[in-house]
Amino acid sequence: MDTIYRLEIPVPFAVETVNVFLIKGDTLTLVDTGTNTAEARLALQAGLGELGYRLSDIETVIITHHHVDHSGLLNDFSETTAIIGHPRNEPWISQNPDFLACYEQFFQDIVPQFGIPEVIAKYGPPMKRTLAYASKRSLSAAVQEGDRLDFLPEFTVIETPGHASTHIALFREQDGLMIGGDALLGHISSNPLLEPPYFGETERKKPLLEYNDTLRRLGEMPISRILPGHGSDVTQVSELVAERLKKQKARAQKVLNMLKEKPMTAFEICIQLFPTLYTKQFALTLSETVGQLDFLKYNQQILLDTSVAEWMYYAK
Ligand SMILES: [Zn+2]
Structure with missing residues (x-):
């Protein structure tokens, strides 16, 4: 071998x-x-x-x-x-310039959609760094x-x-x-x-x-x-x-419980899930948060209102 x-x-x-x-x-x-x-x-x-x-x-x-x-x-x-x-x-x-432009645009789009404040958005897309x-x-x-x-x-x-x-x-x-x-x-x-x-x-x-x-x-x-x-x-x-999947489910449940309290933007959930880590590891913590929201939405446990500039997530 x-x-x-x-x-x-x-x-x-x-x-x-x-x-x-x-x-x-x-x-x-x-x-x-x-x-x-x-x-x-x-x-x-x-x-x-x-x-x-x-x-x-x-x-x-x-x-x-x-x-x-x-x-x-x-x-x-x-x-x-x-x-x-x-x-x-x-x-x-290859750092394809058209793709990098798409990436930039994607970031500009998610800033309002996920309710990301300007003070954080000003650092630009994480991949650029x-x-x-x-x-x-x-x-x-x-x-x-x-x-x-x-x-x-x-x-x-x-x-x-x-x-x-x-x-x-x-x-x-x-x-x-x-x-x-x-x-x-x-x-x-x-x-x-x-x-x-x-x-x-x-x-x-x-x-x-x-x-x-x-x-x-x-x-x-x-x-x-x-x-x-x-x-x-x-x-x-x-x-x-099995352990990883169990932990992920538990975290999704935590997010669902937060949303049962009140509707929130992705960013609001992110800072509640990662109150200190989000400033240091913004891309990771936001991705993790949006991942849990995708999971809950896929499982039809939450609703997403995209008719407003800052998208709101609701518990069903
Ligand atoms: Zn690696």
């Missing part, structure tokens, strides 16, 4: 480090990269060096999703290195659900959307090993993040609903071990999935 090495790379975010994996089979493949920062670059070079390799030896880089802690160092690889990921990564990692740690690179090839790669015949691509709509994992049926990116982390729950609609789409995705589907699927798969994007390996997958 292919040999897999884990390299832990420092990143300038609350998670502190990201795991990238070197797969040594017939060719050398790296899964994820770290951020476009000097610390991450040095750590990646040093980690590869200890194994006897240089960056230029990597023939293929697979990204589990577009977030900059996973794709930020793509520019460090030569033109001949193949960059592989889900097709939805392309506008993010992470561009400092990003690369600008295109995919060489795209992979989707069920695909196998010639140079990695042991693995199958599994689409695992939710944390990001671009998210994939690599699954090795032979022994149940999964290289999981941020699909399921052991020490923290993986936030489903809001994303703008893609080209040709009119509505945004419902990331929490997609993430729950991904979790349920992982819980039913014969996975022996997940090598995650952050933290230690995950082995008790179905137990952890």
Whole structure:
């Protein structure tokens, strides 16, 4: 079987480090990269060096999703290195200007809709701020659900959307090993993040609903071990999935109880759910809040009035 090495790379975010994996089979493949920062670059070079390799030896880089802690160092690889990921990564990692404009517009639209005050909105779309740690690179090839790669015949691509709509994992049926990116982390729950609609789409995705589907699927798969994007390996997958789903339901119930008191905007719920965290982690906490609202709405437990500038959520 292919040999897999884990390299832990420092990143300038609350998670502190990201795991990238070197797969040594017939060719050398790296899964994820770290951020476009000097610390991450040095750590990646040093980690590869200890194994006897240089960056230029990597023939293929697979990204589990577009977030900059996973794709930020793509520019460090030569033109001949193949960059592989889900097709939805392309506008993010290439920083497609039309897509960035859509993202900007999406943010401008949700500011009033979710009742976000100007004092917070003035910092601009959160993704813009992470561009400092990003690369600008295109995919060489795209992979989707069920695909196998010639140079990695042991693995199958599994689409695992939710944390990001671009998210994939690599699954090795032979022994149940999964290289999981941020699909399921052991020490923290993986936030489903809001994303703008893609080209040709009119509505945004419902990331929490997609993430729950991904979790349920992982819980039913014969996975022996997940090598995650952050933290230690995950082995008790179905137990952890059950725990995550239970916690999410409890949080949705909390939101429903708030709405039974009085109708609120998404932002009002956000600050009540995360009274201190929302100032520091606005994108995460707002995404989490809107996720719970999408969940309650999907389950027909709440109503949403969009006839007013600041959308109001009501308990049924
Ligand atoms: Zn991550």
